[in-house]
Amino acid sequence: MNMLSVKNVNQYYGGSHILRDVSLEAHLGKVTVLLGRNGVGKTTLLKALMGLVPIKTGSIEFGGRSIQSATPYERARAGIGFVPQGREIFARLTVEENLRMGLAYKPARTPIPSELFELFPVLKQMLGRRGGDLSGGQQQQLAIARALAAGPKLLILDEPTEGIQPSIIKDIGRVIRMLADRGDMAILLVEQYYDFAQELADDYLVMERGEFIARGLGKDMEANGVRQLVAI
Numbered sequence: 272m273n274m275l276s277v278k279n280v281n282q283y284y285g286g287s288h289i290l291r292d293v294s295l296e297a298h299l300g301k302v303t304v305l306l307g308r309n310g311v312g313k314t315t316l317l318k319a320l321m322g323l324v325p326i327k328t329g330s331i332e333f334g335g336r337s338i339q340s341a342t343p344y345e346r347a348r349a350g351i352g353f354v355p356q357g358r359e360i361f362a363r364l365t366v367e368e369n370l371r372m373g374l375a376y377k378p379a380r381t382p383i384p385s386e387l388f389e390l391f392p393v394l395k396q397m398l399g400r401r402g403g404d405l406s407g408g409q410q411q412q413l414a415i416a417r418a419l420a421a422g423p424k425l426l427i428l429d430e431p432t433e434g435i436q437p438s439i440i441k442d443i444g445r446v447i448r449m450l451a452d453r454g455d456m457a458i459l460l461v462e463q464y465y466d467f468a469q470e471l472a473d474d475y476l477v478m479e480r481g482e483f484i485a486r487g488l489g490k491d492m493e494a495n496g497v498r499q500l501v502a503i
Contacts, residue, residue, distance in 0.1 A: 272299045273335075274425050274457040275320070280329030282319055289315050291482040293329070297425060300454040302447060304468045304489065305461045306501045307478035313461045314356060316478075317429050320459075321353050322346050334424065348376050352423030356430045356461075358414040362403030366394055369402050369413055373420030387416040390446050408439030415443065419450075425457045426450065432464045440467060447471055465498050477501060 275297040282290040289312050297303045307313050318324045320331060322343040331339045338346055347353070352373075360369050370383050388395040391412040397405065402413060411431055418426060428447070432440045444467060451458050451473070462468040468475070472489030477500050487495055 273297075274299055274333065275459065276330075276332040277320070278330045278332075280316075280319060280331065281327045282315060282324060283327055284315075289481050290319065290326070291480070293481070293483065295476055295483070295486075297457040297459045298474075299424070299457050300451055301473035302451045302458045302460055302471045302489075303474045303476065304472035305459065305476045305478060306463070306465070306468055306497065308463075308501060311478045312481040313478055314429055315481075317353070317355075317427055317459075317461060320346075320427065321351065344376070347421070347423075350422075350424040352418035352421070352426045354411075354414050354418045354426070354428045354431060356433065358407075358410045360402040360405075360410050360413050360417070362401065364402055365399055366402060366405070366413055367398040369417055370394070370420055373417035377421060384420060384422070387419060390419070390449070391416050391442075406436075408435045411435055411443065412439065415446070423456065425459065427459045427461075429461045430463060431460070432462065432467050440464075444471060463501070465501060469493065469497075 273296050277293060277295045280290055280293045293316060305313055319326050322341055326339060333349060333351060374381050393409055394413060394416055431443055447458060448471060450456050469492050475487060475489055475492055475497060476483050477485040477497060485500060
């Protein structure tokens with residue numbers, strides 16, 4: 272099932288045309304990977320999907336319904352989980368409090384899903400520790416768990432491997448694959464680490480100067496020269 276459908280989206284900052292006729296889809300049970308160098312518009316696209324920046328023209332549908340006029344809060348409540356670049360956890364709050372922020376629009380007594388601790392066992396050991404005291408990799412696991420707390424149908428991750436040690440990159444990749452393989456969630460992954468992206472991609476997109484210059488099946492990435500397209 273197609274959870275996210277973006278058609279002919281254009282977005283501007285001042286006089287600069289940032290996103291140019293961008294169209295993409297994300298399907299349940301699949302990881303759609305978006306690759307591109309720094310500054311090509313990837314993060315702007317994600318912010319547009321979350322309602323953090325407005326689009327000029329085009330359409331965004333989630334679960335078959337238009338969401339381009341919805342607020343970020345309404346999009347989250349509809350079932351979109353977002354893990355921003357840089358993690359943006361609450362450093363002064365405990366791990367438990369950070370996770371509860373992911374349940375902000377649920378009833379007050381809603382328990383933290385036990386599945387989160389199965390996916391990221393280290394978080395259970397650190398429930399009382401402040402988020403700012405965690406390592407970068409642990410903070411990234413916390414940010415993903417927070418986004419998963421409310422049970423989203425679409426999970427959007429913006430460069431989750433940035434600044435993370437290799438062992439935790441492997442753990443994060445394992446979790447992403449597991450979530451997709453369950454079949455009840457679509458995943459849109461923005462990534463610069465090519466090998467990580469290739470390993471996870473069911474479908475891929477390559478962005479350059481605000482538009483997609485290549486797309487296809489993840490299994491064809493190497494044959495299609497995607498590594499060269501995104502090389503710095």
